[in-house]
Amino acid sequence: MPATDFQMTPEFDATIQQAAALVAGARSVVALTGAGLSVESGIPPFRGPGGLWTKHGEPPLDGYQRFLREPAKAWRERLNPTEGWAKGLKETFEAAKPNLGHDAFAALEAFGCCDALITQNVDDLHLQAGQQNLLEIHGNHYWLRCLECHTRFDPKTFEIDEADLPPHCPACDGIVKGDTVSFGEPIPPAVLRGCYAAVEHCDVMLVAGTSATVFPAADFPLEVLRKGGAIIEINPYESELTAVATLSLQGPGGAVLERLLHHVRAAGAGGVSA
Numbered sequence: 001m002p003a004t005d006f007q008m009t010p011e012f013d014a015t016i017q018q019a020a021a022l023v024a025g026a027r028s029v030v031a032l033t034g035a036g037l038s039v040e041s042g043i044p045p046f047r048g049p050g051g052l053w054t055k056h057g058e059p060p061l062d063g064y065q066r067f068l069r070e071p072a073k074a075w076r077e078r079l080n081p082t083e084g085w086a087k088g089l090k091e092t093f094e095a096a097k098p099n100l101g102h103d104a105f106a107a108l109e110a111f112g113c114c115d116a117l118i119t120q121n122v123d124d125l126h127l128q129a130g131q132q133n134l135l136e137i138h139g140n141h142y143w144l145r146c147l148e149c150h151t152r153f154d155p156k157t158f159e160i161d162e163a164d165l166p167p168h169c170p171a172c173d174g175i176v177k178g179d180t181v182s183f184g185e186p187i188p189p190a191v192l193r194g195c196y197a198a199v200e201h202c203d204v205m206l207v208a209g210t211s212a213t214v215f216p217a218a219d220f221p222l223e224v225l226r227k228g229g230a231i232i233e234i235n236p237y238e239s240e241l242t243a244v245a246t247l248s249l250q251g252p253g254g255a256v257l258e259r260l261l262h263h264v265r266a267a268g269a270g271g272v273s274a
């Protein structure tokens with residue numbers, strides 16, 4: 001449902017309060033987010049009506065192989081996009097700002113109630129909101145990564161010589177690529193290890209803006225459930241996750257997460273003392 005049509009009923013608020021009690025009483029809370037969380041920031045989903053790729057065309061399904069074959073060409077396209085999908089993505093991401101949902105997750109973390117946040121999004125909005133322990137399983141649209149040693153580079157401090165593409169890693173001389181995981185590219189092993197380590201300790205998982213049906217994200221809530229933990233779903237509509245979720249909060253991510261944060265703070269939980 002659009003955020004403007006949303007009414008917080010007392011019943012719904014009571015359910016959010018129940019969710020907050022789970023979060024406040026948890027040993028370790030981990031969040032898992034996807035494209036739905038960024039819709040309120042003006043980033044449409046990729047597919048479906050009004051989708052980014054529906055409008056601008058899809059990126060190639062062999063994007064990673066193409067990069068490996070012609071890295072200099074791929075880099076020229078990155079720096080000065082000519083393809084519709086690449087231009088559309090760049091313009092949409094550059095115009096987007098974190099919304100109440102991103103801010104609420106950063107505040108939950110600062111309050112000691114979000115040990116790690118796993119995101120399928122590449123839009124940088126969790127980072128812009130100030131999230132610290134962030135695991136971007138599909139990479140980050142702005143960042144860069146060495147294909148050999150997997151070191152990630154902040155584009156603000158990484159020098160690129162447009163006359164000598166592709167850039168090489170200062171540490172190992174490997175080829176540097178955009179950090180976004182292309183179609184056909186394996187997920188960098190370090191981030192996957194980080195996800196499984198976080199999930200290992202987690203007994204309450206907040207899943208927001210995703211139905212978590214695609215591997216590897218699909219694995220994480222199921223693993224938490226297998227160990228007897230709780231899943232709290234925050235999605236505007238019923239999803240594949242609703243049937244297995246401990247609590248399902250159906251509403252716009254920004255409003256629901258802001259309210260959840262309010263109740264967690266009221267419960268006075270968290271590992272950080274004032």
Ligand SMILES: [Zn+2]
Binds near residue numbers: 146147150151174
């Ligand atoms: Zn390297």
